[in-house]
Amino acid sequence: MTTRSAARDPARPADPLPDVAAGPRLSRRTLLVGTAGLTVGALAAGSARAQHDMVADATRPTGMTSGIGSLSNRAYPVPLEGQNDIAHDPADLPGPLMREAPATVRVELETVELEARLDNRASYRFWTFNGSVPGPFLRARVGDTIELHLSNRDDSWMMHNIDLHAVTGPGGGAEATNCAPGESAGFRARALKPGLFVYHCAVPPVALHMSSGKYGMILIEPDEGLPPVDREFYVMQGEVYTAESFGTEGLLTEDFDKLMNERPEYFVFNGHVAALTEHYPMQARVGETVRIFFGVGGPNHVSSVHLIGSIFERVYLNGDVVSPPQQSVQTVVVPAGGAAILEAKFDVPGRFVLVDHALSRVERGLAAYIEVTGPENPDIFAPLV
Numbered sequence: 001m002t003t004r005s006a007a008r009d010p011a012r013p014a015d016p017l018p019d020v021a022a023g024p025r026l027s028r029r030t031l032l033v034g035t036a037g038l039t040v041g042a043l044a045a046g047s048a049r050a051q052h053d054m055v056a057d058a059t060r061p062t063g064m065t066s067g068i069g070s071l072s073n074r075a076y077p078v079p080l081e082g083q084n085d086i087a088h089d090p091a092d093l094p095g096p097l098m099r100e101a102p103a104t105v106r107v108e109l110e111t112v113e114l115e116a117r118l119d120n121r122a123s124y125r126f127w128t129f130n131g132s133v134p135g136p137f138l139r140a141r142v143g144d145t146i147e148l149h150l151s152n153r154d155d156s157w158m159m160h161n162i163d164l165h166a167v168t169g170p171g172g173g174a175e176a177t178n179c180a181p182g183e184s185a186g187f188r189a190r191a192l193k194p195g196l197f198v199y200h201c202a203v204p205p206v207a208l209h210m211s212s213g214k215y216g217m218i219l220i221e222p223d224e225g226l227p228p229v230d231r232e233f234y235v236m237q238g239e240v241y242t243a244e245s246f247g248t249e250g251l252l253t254e255d256f257d258k259l260m261n262e263r264p265e266y267f268v269f270n271g272h273v274a275a276l277t278e279h280y281p282m283q284a285r286v287g288e289t290v291r292i293f294f295g296v297g298g299p300n301h302v303s304s305v306h307l308i309g310s311i312f313e314r315v316y317l318n319g320d321v322v323s324p325p326q327q328s329v330q331t332v333v334v335p336a337g338g339a340a341i342l343e344a345k346f347d348v349p350g351r352f353v354l355v356d357h358a359l360s361r362v363e364r365g366l367a368a369y370i371e372v373t374g375p376e377n378p379d380i381f382a383p384l385v
């Protein structure tokens, strides 16, 4: 099938009534609200595709015929000045919790849809929590009560919600937080188990919401907390499925066929190409130990995380902070919708590169730098001269 697009032409009014052929006249909001009752199970029945097509039909400018007039055929230069940037600074996360008793943690999240930089040639319409990819790093303690409030901005096109893997309850909170544009909802939940957990939007097609950027992580600290380290970072891997080939210039549009076939054009750390190399390279000093909270928002591809030029001292595999960490590890498998806590100590200065060792993905945008400064340590490494 020819690709269709839900992307918006900037010249078009923000909320047009769709012209749906051979069917009742429906407003976009009617379609969006109509997704509220769908569950992940509905995906298997094929309704995800129908759902996507409905939305695509509803947002296609009047006069465009299916497929032939796809917005994905349109390309124009993206001005780099003033472009939105959804990249999440990996150093932007709350510090360790110092309290020793459970508390109520209030979390406020807002879903924001916006066109933003995909790389230095292209932009893309991202769907985000709080305007960044990944969304905010949430931090609570086992036994805490999480009071989560989700609001969906009224300029959104889509319905959204949140499923936290740390939450025990229907849909991980998704059923209680279905929000049409302009709506708010929430729930209260006890953090029963410690660990590092992914959260994501779970409105069908869930894979489309996740590949558009709607994921993040929540750490539930164990009673005793995690051992202290010098620095902590927050990194998530994602995929972007554009109709256009990797490297195309312009406003790119999503491709549902590629998404269903799990063939992304872009792989990204923290939202866009070069987010963690050009914009926010991680910084450390010789002798320091860093901890990386690493997760896969995906939605589809397992990551084989590797830090070029280093060996992980400790790895909390699968985000499990109850079992002792693995030690002295080269490459860590992190499943789709999963996480790991990676710790490395830097003995020499230089640029260390975090990659998925499925290295074709580097060529599609997936790399992160850790810039380590400080004195040389020739006992450990020195070039022959």
Ligand SMILES: [Cu+2]
Pocket (backbone or CB within 6 Å): 127, 158, 159, 160, 161, 201, 202, 203, 209, 214
């Ligand atoms: Cu969503």
